[in-house]
Amino acid sequence: MSTQHIVSAFDRDLEGAQAMVLKMAGLVENAMSQAAQAFETNDLELAHKVRGNDKVIDRLDEDIKTNCARILATRSPNASDLRTVLAVMSISSNLERCGDYAKNIAKRTTVLAETRQIDGVPAALRHMQSAVASMLQDVLDAFIKRDVDLAENVRARDYEVDEMYNTLFRSLLTHMMEDTHNITACMHLHFISKNIERMGDHTTSIAEQVIYLVTGEMPDDDRQKSDLISQSKPDELSRT
Amino acid sequence: MDDLRAINNDVESNATKISAKNVQVYYGDTHAIKDVNVEIKEHTVTAFIGPSGCGKSTFLRSINRMNDTIDICRVEGDIRIDGQDIYDRNIDPVQLRARVGMVFQKPNPFPKSIYDNIAYGPKIHGLAKTKADMDEIVEKSLRRGAIWNEVKDRLHAPGTGLSGGQQQRLCIARAIATEPDVLLMDEPCSALDPIATSQVEELIDQLRESYTVVIVTHSMQQAARVSQKTAFFHLGSLVEYGTTDDIFTNPKDSRTESYISGRIG
Ligand SMILES: Nc1ncnc2c1ncn2[C@@H]1O[C@H](COP(=O)(O)OP(=O)(O)OP(=O)(O)O)[C@@H](O)[C@H]1O
Ligand SMILES: [Mg+2]
Numbered sequence: 001m002s003t004q005h006i007v008s009a010f011d012r013d014l015e016g017a018q019a020m021v022l023k024m025a026g027l028v029e030n031a032m033s034q035a036a037q038a039f040e041t042n043d044l045e046l047a048h049k050v051r052g053n054d055k056v057i058d059r060l061d062e063d064i065k066t067n068c069a070r071i072l073a074t075r076s077p078n079a080s081d082l083r084t085v086l087a088v089m090s091i092s093s094n095l096e097r098c099g100d101y102a103k104n105i106a107k108r109t110t111v112l113a114e115t116r117q118i119d120g121v122p123a124a125l126r127h128m129q130s131a132v133a134s135m136l137q138d139v140l141d142a143f144i145k146r147d148v149d150l151a152e153n154v155r156a157r158d159y160e161v162d163e164m165y166n167t168l169f170r171s172l173l174t175h176m177m178e179d180t181h182n183i184t185a186c187m188h189l190h191f192i193s194k195n196i197e198r199m200g201d202h203t204t205s206i207a208e209q210v211i212y213l214v215t216g217e218m219p220d221d222d223r224q225k226s227d228l229i230s231q232s233k234p235d236e237l238s239r240t
Numbered sequence: 241m242d243d244l245r246a247i248n249n250d251v252e253s254n255a256t257k258i259s260a261k262n263v264q265v266y267y268g269d270t271h272a273i274k275d276v277n278v279e280i281k282e283h284t285v286t287a288f289i290g291p292s293g294c295g296k297s298t299f300l301r302s303i304n305r306m307n308d309t310i311d312i313c314r315v316e317g318d319i320r321i322d323g324q325d326i327y328d329r330n331i332d333p334v335q336l337r338a339r340v341g342m343v344f345q346k347p348n349p350f351p352k353s354i355y356d357n358i359a360y361g362p363k364i365h366g367l368a369k370t371k372a373d374m375d376e377i378v379e380k381s382l383r384r385g386a387i388w389n390e391v392k393d394r395l396h397a398p399g400t401g402l403s404g405g406q407q408q409r410l411c412i413a414r415a416i417a418t419e420p421d422v423l424l425m426d427e428p429c430s431a432l433d434p435i436a437t438s439q440v441e442e443l444i445d446q447l448r449e450s451y452t453v454v455i456v457t458h459s460m461q462q463a464a465r466v467s468q469k470t471a472f473f474h475l476g477s478l479v480e481y482g483t484t485d486d487i488f489t490n491p492k493d494s495r496t497e498s499y500i501s502g503r504i505g
Contacts, residue, residue, distance in 0.1 A: 003504055005504070080497065081501045217490070
């Protein structure tokens with residue numbers, strides 16, 4: 001529905017809410033790439049900056065919720081207008097969580113500076129991170145263009161991120177079993193990989209919101225979850 | 241707050257109470273209702289929505305043959321209540337209207353006392369044996385119409401001396417005094433303040449347990465709140481009919497969407 005409302009201030013309200021969530025998305029994309037860069041280059045100053053910037057993202061999330069609550073109360077939106085407001089609120093929550101994960105990666109980067117290097121893991125993390133970053137970029141594109149196919153595509157790609165996470169998890173376990181001195185570093189690296197994996201899940205949930213926004217229905221086929229951790233014991237995993 | 245179940249809005253399995261097939265209504269040469277087909281469910285609140293002049297009142301009036309009272313009006317097609325053709329020559333419109341009560345768009349109290357406004361219907365249909373019975377019916381109806389407290393001290397004052405909103409609630413009380421099967425309400429809350437509106441909405445929700453309610457309303461929020469099924473009319477046609485949830489969150493027809501979301505259609 002792109003035709004205008006009879007009350008033009010209603011159009012401005014809806015456009016304003018969507019602009020705010022896109023602004024927030026830009027900040028989250030930044031936080032994610034800066035956290036990755038800080039980790040990669042051991043840039044503690046940048047890590048510190050990412051941690052500080054999360055407050056701005058949290059504030060925007062609150063502003064978006066307040067604004068949406070006002071639209072619900074004053075305009076009583078229906079149909080696609082209602083779905084727009086609901087989608088914006090939910091996307092804002094997903095982005096806020098992604099911001100938290102970026103902040104947590106930055107925090108662990110500071111700690112990791114004191115621990116030993118684990119071969120091969122940074123490259124695997126970079127791989128995962130860039131997969132999630134491109135999912136986020138595409139899902140925002142799908143939101144702006146109301147593109148269901150692109151959103152479906154993003155949803156499907158989360159499977160690959162889960163696979164990368166599983167592989168990385170196995171390799172971290174191997175490192176820890178080989179040498180217990182690796183445990184501290186590996187635990188932090190595991191949390192970082194889990195953070196990236198969770199960002200993928202939130203991006204997927206944004207994709208579902210886009211589908212709901214356009215079609216009025218949540219995608220119903222449950223995405224196959226490739227999370228070995230919740231299904232098997234660690235020693236089984238390290239053998240596979 | 242022990243009951244965590246969502247309000248049961250699933251009425252799809254309810255039996256059909258009113259069935260309309262290929263209904264046309266004309267005022268002289270004006271074709272006001274064009275080939276409407278609809279099945280209205282029992283124990284359900286059905287909302288009729290649509291822009292002014294689209295034929296909501298006209299269609300509503302054809303369900304209790306109120307259109308018979310308009311000289312130039314002609315109704316064609318088939319309308320059945322409980323499977324019985326209401327335009328059959330054996331049907332007495334007066335009896336029909338006791339079963340199918342109506343609250344009109346404009347309040348129309350009789351030029352009699354408040355008490356007699358309510359007692360009139362029950363009296364002609366022999367619903368009260370004694371004065372005490374009648375007193376009870378009058379009080380119960382006025383309470384359900386959310387007006388008892390305002391009129392209990394002046395039951396013998398004329399109904400026409402009430403304010404517009406009070407008159408409307410008096411008419412609602414009058415319509416339910418005969419305990420009809422079906423209640424047709426044409427914008428019952430248009431003259432009411434928010435408190436009385438909530439009281440009438442509460443009443444409508446209660447009535448659904450025993451009756452079938454059809455309500456015409458210009459308030460989209462009211463339609464969304466009180467009804468389980470919604471029918472959208474446009475230029476005399478029934479454009480979309482579905483569950484209220486679907487109509488308000490995900491309408492299929494772009495005309496419905498434009499209308500309910502206040503867009504330039
Ligand atoms: N008594 C009448 N004589 C002639 N034409 C009529 C009569 N009543 C209604 N109409 C015409 O029939 C059409 C439908 O009118 P109706 O009153 O059913 O609309 P409505 O949807 O109830 O509108 P509103 O929301 O304004 O009450 C209109 O074009 C109207 O002018
Ligand atoms: Mg009308």
